Amino acid sequence: MSTVEEDSDTVTVETVNSVTLTQDTEGNLILHCPQNVSENDQSFEVTMTATTEVADDEVTEGTVTQIQILQNEQLDEISPLGNEEVSAVSQAWFTTKEDKDSLTNKGHKWKQGMWSKEEIDILMNNIERYLKARGIKDATEIIFEMSKDERKDFYRTIAWGLNRPLFAVYRRVLRMYDDRNHVGKYTPEEIEKLKELRIKHGNDWATIGAALGRSASSVKDRCRLMKDTCNTGKWTEEEEKRLAEVVHELTSTEPGDIVTQGVSWAAVAERVGTRSEKQCRSKWLNYLNWKQSGGTEWTKEDEINLILRIAELDVADENDINWDLLAEGWSSVRSPQWLRSKWWTIKRQIANHKDVSFPVLIKGLKQLHENQKNNPTLLENKSGSGVPNSNTNSSVQHVQIRVARLEDNTAISSSPMAALQIPVQITHVSSTDSPAATVDSETITLNSGTLQTFEILPSFHLQPTGTPGTYLLQTSSSQGLPLTLTASPTVTLTAAAPASPEQIIVHALSPEHLLNTSDNVTVQCHTPRVIIQTVATEDITSSISQAELTVDSDIQSSDFPEPPDALEADTFPDEIHHPKMTVEPSFNDAHVSKFSDQNSTELMNSVMVRTEEEISDTDLKQEESPSDLASAYVTEGLESPTIEEQVDQTIDDETILIVPSPHGFIQTSDVIDTESVLPLTTLTDPILQHHQEESNIIGSSLGSPVSEDSKDVEDLVNCH
DNA sequence: TGACTAGGTAAGGGTAATTTTAAACA
DNA sequence: CTGTTTAAAATTACCCTTACCTAGTC
Known part of the structure; x- marks a missing residue:
C-alpha cells in the first residue's frame, strides 16, 4: 500500500x-x-x-x-519424435544428392526453411552445453579459430535434437556467430567502395567482404541488387509489358496463365534489362500476374477468410502451411508468396505475435475478427458511414x-x-470537457x-x-x-x-x-x-x-453529440466517464x-x-x-x-x-x-x-x- | 586409388522488414 | 488546396538450399 x-x-x-x-x-x-x-x-x-x-x-x-x-505451450514438436531418426538426419552432411535420396528413401523427413524460434533455442542450448562441458567461453573460438581437428564433432554434437541436415546447422552457426554479418544497411560510401571492389575482384566475395568488413554472402547479396542499368521507382507500362512477355516466353505460358514458380528471375531480369531479378520477381508475383489473369481486389472478408482457412488447416507450425494450396482458386490472392506476406501484415496486428505460439496466435486473430464482425463499427473506418463521431478508427488494430x-x-x-x-x-x-477542470x-x-x-x-x-x-x-x-x-x-x-x-x-x-x-x-x-x-x-x-x-470503435455516434476531432476521437466525453x-x-x-x-x-x-x-x-x-x-x-x-x-x-x-x-x-x-x-x-x-x-x-x-x-x-x- | 569426412563457394530463390510513394482524409 | 495519415508498392538486408568443389585421410 x-x-x-x-x-x-x-x-x-x-x-x-x-x-x-x-x-x-x-x-x-x-x-x-x-x-x-x-x-x-x-x-x-x-x-x-x-x-x-x-x-x-x-x-x-x-x-x-x-x-x-x-x-x-507444449514443447512436443520441438522434441522430435524418435531421436534415432532425427539423428540420422542431423548427423548427415548431405554432400550429395545420393545421400539425400538415400535418407528420403528410408522414410526420413527433415525440416527446411526458416528456423523456428524453438529450433534456435535448441541449437543455442546445445552450443552452451558443449562449451560448458569443455570449459570454453566463447563459441567463436571453436567456430573461427580452431582447426577442424580441434573442433571435431562440434557440429555433430550441437545438431543433436534438430531435425536438420548437418550442413544446415553448420551454415546457421556460421552466420549466427559471424559478426560481419548483420551489420545493417549499406551506406552510400560502402556502396561506392563495393562497386570498386567488384571491378577489382570480380566475384571473389570473400575478398570483397573482407575489405568491407562484411560477410561474403552479404556483399554478394548486395551486388545482386546493384545493376547499373536498373531503374527504380514506379514501373512504366513498357517495362511491365516487357516483363510479362519475358516471363511467359521463358516459362512457355500464355498471358493470363498463373505463373508463380519455376521462373528463372536472373534470366528474366537479363531480358527485361532495366530491372533486377528481385524487382522483376516482386513485380510479377505481387501485381502483374494477378492483374493479367483478372484478379479481384482483396477485401476485409478475404482477410477473415484467410484466418479461418489457416485455422482450419490445424497445423501446429506456421511453416507447415501450404501456401500454394491455400492460394489456389482464390481470385483476390495475387500469388502464394503474396498471400504469405498478407498473412504477415495480419499477424502484425498482434503486437507480440512473435512471442506466442502459432495456435494461440490464430486463436487470438479469430477472436479479434469475430469481434470486429460483431461490432461492425470496428470495421468501418473511414467509410463515410455518416457517423459523425465515428472516430478515426483505424483498421489496423x-x-x-x-x-x-x-x-x-x-x-x-x-x-x-x-x-x-x-x-x-x-x-x-484529451478531455472535451473544460480545460478548466482543474x-x-x-x-x-x-x-x-x-x-x-x-x-x-x-x-x-x-x-x-x-x-x-x-x-x-x-x-x-x-x-x-x-x-x-x-x-x-x-x-x-x-x-x-x-x-x-x-x-x-x-x-x-x-x-x-x-x-x-x-x-x-x-x-x-x-x-x-x-x-x-x-x-x-x-x-x-x-x-x-x-x-x-x-x-475506440465501439463508440456509437449517438453517444457523442459532438464530433470529436481526430485526436479527441479517442476521448471519452465527460459524461461518459467512469x-x-x-x-x-x-x-x-x-x-x-x-x-x-x-x-x-x-x-x-x-x-x-x-x-x-x-x-x-x-x-x-x-x-x-x-x-x-x-x-x-x-x-x-x-x-x-x-x-x-x-x-x-x-x-x-x-x-x-x-x-x-x-x-x-x-x-x-x-x-x-x-x-x-x-x-x-x-x-x-x-x-x-x-x-x-x-x-x-x-x-x-x-x-x-x-x-x-x-x-x-x-x-x-x-x-x- | 577411391571413398569418406568436414568443410567451403557461388548462385539463385525466397523471406521479413523497412522505406517510399501514392492515395485518402479532415 | 493543404497538411496528415495510411495503405500499398518498392526496396533491401538477410536467410536457405542447391550444386559443386576441395583438402585431408583412412
Whole structure:
C-alpha cells in the first residue's frame, strides 16, 4: 500500500520481477510473466480479460474488450519424435544428392526453411552445453579459430535434437556467430567502395567482404541488387509489358496463365534489362500476374477468410502451411508468396505475435475478427458511414495477446533475468470537457494487499525518460480520476519523487506475486480519459504510430453529440466517464462474454516502465503476503488442460529504481543488475526536462490535448 | 586409388522488414 | 488546396538450399 498522496512526493517504486501489463486496442489488459522459459519448465499461459464498464448508468460507449488466449505451450514438436531418426538426419552432411535420396528413401523427413524460434533455442542450448562441458567461453573460438581437428564433432554434437541436415546447422552457426554479418544497411560510401571492389575482384566475395568488413554472402547479396542499368521507382507500362512477355516466353505460358514458380528471375531480369531479378520477381508475383489473369481486389472478408482457412488447416507450425494450396482458386490472392506476406501484415496486428505460439496466435486473430464482425463499427473506418463521431478508427488494430508463463521458482531465482518489464502504454485522452477542470490532486495510490487498488488521478501525460520507449507517466491533473488497479498484491503505480511530484511510475511486484496471489487484477478507469495499454516490446516505436490513432470503435455516434476531432476521437466525453476496466484472469471461460458491451479505450502513447525486483517497502512486505493462489489459467478452446502453479511469494527487499533499458524497454533477457539500474533521480535527460517544463504548463491548463502527448512521443522517437 | 569426412563457394530463390510513394482524409 | 495519415508498392538486408568443389585421410 504505498499510497502517494498528492502532496507527498515520495516516490516509491517497487520492484518487480517480471510482469507485463498490457492492454490492447480493445481494452484488454494482460499481465504476463517473463517469457524465456527454458525448455523444460512447465510453462503455462494466463489469460486475462479486460473489461470496461461504464461506471455510470450513462451510456456506454461501447468498448469491447477482450482478450484471451491461453494454452499451454507444449514443447512436443520441438522434441522430435524418435531421436534415432532425427539423428540420422542431423548427423548427415548431405554432400550429395545420393545421400539425400538415400535418407528420403528410408522414410526420413527433415525440416527446411526458416528456423523456428524453438529450433534456435535448441541449437543455442546445445552450443552452451558443449562449451560448458569443455570449459570454453566463447563459441567463436571453436567456430573461427580452431582447426577442424580441434573442433571435431562440434557440429555433430550441437545438431543433436534438430531435425536438420548437418550442413544446415553448420551454415546457421556460421552466420549466427559471424559478426560481419548483420551489420545493417549499406551506406552510400560502402556502396561506392563495393562497386570498386567488384571491378577489382570480380566475384571473389570473400575478398570483397573482407575489405568491407562484411560477410561474403552479404556483399554478394548486395551486388545482386546493384545493376547499373536498373531503374527504380514506379514501373512504366513498357517495362511491365516487357516483363510479362519475358516471363511467359521463358516459362512457355500464355498471358493470363498463373505463373508463380519455376521462373528463372536472373534470366528474366537479363531480358527485361532495366530491372533486377528481385524487382522483376516482386513485380510479377505481387501485381502483374494477378492483374493479367483478372484478379479481384482483396477485401476485409478475404482477410477473415484467410484466418479461418489457416485455422482450419490445424497445423501446429506456421511453416507447415501450404501456401500454394491455400492460394489456389482464390481470385483476390495475387500469388502464394503474396498471400504469405498478407498473412504477415495480419499477424502484425498482434503486437507480440512473435512471442506466442502459432495456435494461440490464430486463436487470438479469430477472436479479434469475430469481434470486429460483431461490432461492425470496428470495421468501418473511414467509410463515410455518416457517423459523425465515428472516430478515426483505424483498421489496423494493434492488439496484444498476452500470455503469461510462470517459471518455477528455481528457475526464476537462478535466472539472471530476473528483471522484468512492464511495458505499459498510457493514453491521455484529451478531455472535451473544460480545460478548466482543474488539476487537483494527483494521486496515485497503490495498494498492495489482497485487494489493491491504486488510483491515478486526473490526467497525466507521458514523460519521456530519455530512453526511447520509456516514459514516466506524469499526472497533471485534476479530479480524481481514473485509474484504479485492483490486483492482488502487486501491481502498483507510484507517484513521484519530490522533485517531480507529478511523475508516476507504474510498477509491479514480482511476478510470482502477481500471478500467484492474485486471482483478480482489476484496473478501473473511472474517468474516461486515461488509458493504459501495453505495447509489444518489440515494436515500441512502430506501435506508437499505429496505436496512436486507434479509436475506440465501439463508440456509437449517438453517444457523442459532438464530433470529436481526430485526436479527441479517442476521448471519452465527460459524461461518459467512469469506464471501468477490469482485468481478470479468465480461469475458465469467463472472459469474453463479460465484457461485451463495454466501453473500450484507446491506446496511444506507450509508456514503458520497468521495475526491479527487489522491494524494500515494509508496507508492501506486510501486505504482500497473500496467499498462494494458483495462478494458472487456461482458457477454453484449447485442448490443453489447466495447469496450476504455485509459487511461494517471498518478498524481497525493495529498491526503488527505474531502469531505462538500452532497448527502450526492458527485455526479459536483459540482465538487470544493480549497475544497470538508474535511480530515478538520474533521469535528467534534456528531453525529459524539456518535456517536464512543457508538461507543467500543460498540466496547469488542464487536459493536455492528446495531440500534444503523441507529439511528444513522436519527438522522442525521432530523437532516437 | 577411391571413398569418406568436414568443410567451403557461388548462385539463385525466397523471406521479413523497412522505406517510399501514392492515395485518402479532415 | 493543404497538411496528415495510411495503405500499398518498392526496396533491401538477410536467410536457405542447391550444386559443386576441395583438402585431408583412412
